Ligand code: FES
């Protein structure tokens with residue numbers, strides 16, 4: 077079958093898609109966007125997180141056909157040209173990236189959290205990222221990165237000191 | 239000095255940024271946050287095929303027939319291979335070559351590879367796998383490692399079921415003590431569960447060889463095993479590291495390496511293999527389950543007199559790194575304590591359980607669970623605080639461990655325990671349900687919740703031990719590009735996320751005073767670097783990079799001295815220039831190099847270790863030891879048995 081959707085602001089067409097393929101497979105293997113990761117392909121790890129019509133989803137659990145006519149944003153679509161999004165920048169700066177396999181999913185999930193709540197508490201961050209597994213970092217630096225990103229995005233007056 | 243340009247006369251005092259001691263960013267950080275970093279499962283080539291593996295559903299069985307014709311007939315399928323298609327030796331293994339690439343007449347664990355398929359689409363490959371007919375004649379599985387060690391189970395391998403026995407006898411084997419505590423401990427199997435599944439791309443080359451891009455931990459040992467299985471000369475197997483999504487020991491053994499190469503060589507097409515998560519659990523080794531019986535003897539004031547132990551590690555169907563795991567569990571088995579008398583027998587067994595091998599801190603971790611549980615019991619019997627009993631017995635510099643080896647570098651065990659004890663305790667849940675046992679299931683608002691605090695210390699070896707020829711190789715190239723000195727560092731050392739790529743560049747910047755350093759992708763085109771395991775790469779590959787840089791620096795100083803007439807021994811490299819000890823430039827490195835390049839390749843070794851004595855386990859088996867102390871704080875609802883997420887405080891030495 078043929079699947080047409082908007083991906084990172086561009087209309088993309090995938091041809092010859094087998095009905096059992098996931099959105100993740102189509103992105104990675106047919107549209108040349110391997111940024112979304114395939115750590116479990118069963119909805120457990122969040123490494124494949126993308127926006128579908130503005131909501132974060134596990135793309136491994138979305139059948140390719142369900143994406144027809146919809147809007148997808150992947151980790152590749154978050155930076156503005158050469159400039160990293162503040163969340164991406166904070167992940168590198170805070171040392172929240174080790175092997176990095178969890179990172180694309182976490183970046184999308186953290187991006188979504190800060191869109192909804194620009195100034196989350198630590199408990200809010202832990203809650204929001206609970207669906208994303210990381211085996212390397214122990215999570216502390218990831219939580220720090222989200223704090224750093226939040227501080228950078230907040231208007232001057234609301235920034236915490238330090 | 240005849241150095242020419244006036245700009246060279248200002249003293250160069252600032253060290254180049256991003257060197258050792260700085261915290262530069264990971265060079266791969268930006269690629270990883272934008273999704274552009276190429277992991278082994280991201281590789282793609284026009285016309286590539288997908289490879290899949292058929293695995294045994296039985297833990298122990300004879301294979302009586304394999305029929306592939308129906309599978310081969312599936313449209314889109316290009317090859318179906320069995321043990322008969324293994325071109326070289328159908329056995330591989332890290333330390334003992336005992337594991338078939340594809341099972342021939344017997345399978346020894348559930349999940350053992352039996353056949354391979356390559357097809358245009360993963361779904362076609364899956365359908366073909368279903369059509370491979372294999373007749374198994376199930377045999378009773380050996381599941382109890384203790385029976386294997388005691389010789390009461392049928393032999394799974396020609397030499398019997400004991401992979402290794404290490405015997406430690408230190409001091410008086412018959413020592414007695416006023417206070418004695420004993421305990422039986424069991425540690426279950428654990429999995430590393432790295433996030434990036436086993437994967438890689440094999441590409442046949444016109445010379446009859448193969449190029450393999452794969453996530454692994456040890457390129458050269460992969461290459462040697464792959465070459466032997468393929469019946470190819472090692473130089474015809476070129477392995478390049480693809481992006482690694484975590485490793486933790488689970489990538490030290492081969493997974494898809496030989497399989498992908500066999501399919502590529504047979505089909506003459508590039509073949510990609512990616513394990514599913516479920517397959518990944520069958521496709522790599524796990525942490526050895528352990529059964530440990532410990533007896534600790536101490537004086538009435540809690541000073542250790544002896545430790546006796548018997549430890550049985552279940553290695554599963556194939557040896558993998560079981561011999562080394564046994565060595566560590568035995569030699570580190572008394573813990574980071576001063577114990578005058580130690581008697582330990584540690585065994586690694588073959589069973590039909592899943593194969594076990596490397597996982598972070600192997601051997602040391604299992605033993606720590608037993609000896610630390612014992613220390614808590616001992617503290618209770620003696621009537622002192624668990625922290626105090628650890629401090630009272632802590633190993634110090636100059637102490638001897640169970641192998642009789644004297645600790646000849648810092649061993650701040652007591653200090654580490656004090657530091658974790660003195661860290662502030664985490665706040666109580668304070669009404670936020672998310673921090674309560676049971677969470678938002680709203681099972682308690684604090685009633686019935688008790689807080690438990692536990693301490694544990696441990697030690698492990700750094701680098702390979704027991705006489706292993708442990709080395710790494712670094713190739714360092716210095717040249718001028720666009721009027722600027724640049725450095726290339728090339729090793730076969732694997733980056734798994736730990737930050738070795740950052741560190742290699744830091745070392746080169748510091749040694750050569752050059753800001754622009756590129757770390758080449760690791761591959762087998764340079765000498766071996768050993769495994770990314772045993773906490774060794776910063777030490778060994780770091781040492782090799784430093785040594786190669788120093789040879790390059792020596793040549794640069796020699797050239798600068800020749801040109802300027804200065805004494806080469808009185809020159810340094812800093813800020814892209816050759817300078818005197820006072821920082822006065824004598825030459826610009828880019829000028830000095832011109833179109834030439836300085837290249838050095840160095841093999842570097844740490845001080846040698848010795849094998850342990852087979853009868854007593856005594857010997858200087860370890861290069862260096864690392865120590866850790868933990869404090870865990872867990873809130874438990876004692877009525878429901880629910881616990882909150884624990885808090886864990888950690889201190890380590892050396893801090894690496
Ligand atoms: S790959 Fe989709 S949740 Fe793990």
Ligand code: FES
Nearest residue numbers: 175176210211212
């Ligand atoms: S950085 Fe490796 S899994 Fe998160």
